[in-house]
Amino acid sequence: MSDQVSVLYFASLREQLGCDREDLQLTDELSTLEDVQRHLAERQGSWQVVFGGSANILSAVNQQMARADTAIKAGDEVAFFPPVTGG
Amino acid sequence: MSDQVSVLYFASLREQLGCDREDLQLTDELSTLEDVQRHLAERQGSWQVVFGGSANILSAVNQQMARADTAIKAGDEVAFFPPVTGG
């Protein structure tokens, strides 16, 4: 198993970013959800807007809702999405 | 119009009394639901048991639930029945 996590984006986030999934290399500075979010906000353009702004973004680790301080490890499936609107 | 009221009996009351409806002549002593109930309790047998006892009996005047002190007048439709159990 490589030192990667899959990162998935849904709904308006997916459209704004023009990306529905990617693999991310874990480093010592990337060990929680918060770290990943900060890392993504350092990218240019819409990434900075989406992850560096005040938008309410929900996140999940391995298909369970997860808070920002949740630890992540190699092989995890991480997801970011806007507040849900089903039903 | 005569000085009568129709009196209807339903469900277990109807079975106990062996009567589903009758006409009752109004008198000066029969002017409220309570009066009618007292009058029926003076009859023999099951009438006394049903109306003279402690059973919870509901009543209606002209197809609206009514309390014991409700006044009745000639032509009214009066009904007595046990607590309802539909639904």
Next chain:
Amino acid sequence: MQTEDFSIDEIHSELRQRAGDCGAIVSFVGLVREFDEDASIQSMTLEHYPGMTEKALADIADKASQRWSLGGISIIHRVGTLAAGDQIVVVATASAHRRDAFEAAEFIMDYLKTDAPFWKKERTSQGERWVEQRHSDLSSTERWHK
């Protein structure tokens, strides 16, 4: 009031057409239980007070319409003899807001149980008996009085 069975699909379709632009439909269906206090139920006969029952149900529906914002209400209650597992009653409410639809349906059922003149007689393995009103039904209605 009817002796025939009803279709929940038809009630929904009819309500959707009648209710206009409602995003929520809540329905309650009451069924004849197979067991009541350890006696197995062979059949159940429902008696009602023709005339008053219709008025009582219309009155309950009016109360609900005044209290919540509803696009439509359907109430069907069967009378006559039913078998275990048969449908007895359906109450369906349509609203733009799901909370309104839920509360109104529950309100209507609670009042129906205490204010609408229906009486059930069960034919069980131990003979026939009139069903008694449960105290919990009275307290369910009382909670709406506030």
Next chain:
Amino acid sequence: MQTEDFSIDEIHSELRQRAGDCGAIVSFVGLVREFDEDASIQSMTLEHYPGMTEKALADIADKASQRWSLGGISIIHRVGTLAAGDQIVVVATASAHRRDAFEAAEFIMDYLKTDAPFWKKERTSQGERWVEQRHSDLSSTERWHK
């Protein structure tokens, strides 16, 4: 999750067979509105998170089963593109007690609205837009926390 429409009759029949001796079935059906904030809706596309959505719904159903005495629960949520008036979701609960069936169905809908990963995009007369979560949906879920 399915793209096809569902029949409320079939859901009731299936639940009645599965739930055993339950006297009460409550169902909620959510429909695509025809108007949203004065814009007329031409169609609506529902996106979900495959895998997580199933887990989230199973988790909500489990929570309801622990909290109320239920004979069965059915949840069907459609995904893909729907037209105004189409059925989106059905939640049905069976119980021996009507209050349990009502509360559990409302609980499941409230949690589904805040915890299950679905997203709606409307195609209206004024263009396409992602539907925003309403604050009232969050407070509906919060009231179950006590």
